[in-house]
Amino acid sequence: MMINCTINGRRYQFTVDPRWSLMELLRQQGLSSVKQGCSVGECGACTVLIDGIATDTCIYLAVWADGKSIRTAEGEVKNGELSAVQQAYVNTGAVQCGFCTPGLVMASTSMVERFRGKRLTEQEIRRGLAGNLCRCTGYSAIVKAVQQAQLLDEETPG
Ligand code: FES
Ligand code: FES
Structure with missing residues (x-):
């Protein structure tokens, strides 16, 4: 399936397997701040912001991210400055x-x-x-x- 989303302010289009979690997709894109911990929504290590809301990406399907704005810890560093x-x-x-x-x-x-x-x-x-x-x-x-x-x-x- 094709999805369009924004990650850390940049637009992307991905072809995703409907079974993929958003955590898998983000890690495949090299966003290693999205940690794989429990993989069942218990530990929060995979948390990103989706339209401003903190979300466990291990239990959020990649296809649900269509049209969404995603922020990860990498994107919080602006011009070399920490948030x-x-x-x-x-x-x-x-x-x-x-x-x-x-x-x-x-x-x-x-x-x-x-x-x-x-x-x-x-x-x-x-x-x-x-x-x-x-x-x-x-x-x-x-x-x-x-x-x-x-x-x-x-x-x-x-
Ligand atoms: S990896 Fe533990 S909540 Fe996602
Ligand atoms: S789990 Fe080591 S700093 Fe939190």
């Missing part, structure tokens, strides 16, 4: 082995963009990221990263 969320993850030491990080960054990005103008509580952040598992950090640094990302995002022009 506010990516920078906050670095600043707060919320990255250890890094396997969960791209998915968490995208889930966090969705929250930061959705709740602009509202300061999220720790509980809201933890609830918002409940679908993304991290074996290393214990989550405290991740919560701090999202809090800092909200501040950096406010300071970012445009």
Whole structure:
């Protein structure tokens, strides 16, 4: 089947097997930030934004992406600069082995963009990221990263 979609701001046309997950398609395109973890929608390692909504791509068929706008962690780096969320993850030491990080960054990005103008509580952040598992950090640094990302995002022009 033929699909048209936008990935990180560029338009693409793909011929896809109707059984492929979007995770398979994106990884085939070299977008290795889309991690293959559990493959059953439990760990969040494969999270990208689809029309702004954090989505587990292992349980989302590639054909459903027709007409959609997809963002992955690769596309968040603009002119060599990390996004506010990516920078906050670095600043707060919320990255250890890094396997969960791209998915968490995208889930966090969705929250930061959705709740602009509202300061999220720790509980809201933890609830918002409940679908993304991290074996290393214990989550405290991740919560701090999202809090800092909200501040950096406010300071970012445009
Ligand atoms: S690999 Fe998709 S949720 Fe775990
Ligand atoms: S940093 Fe290792 S799984 Fe999260």
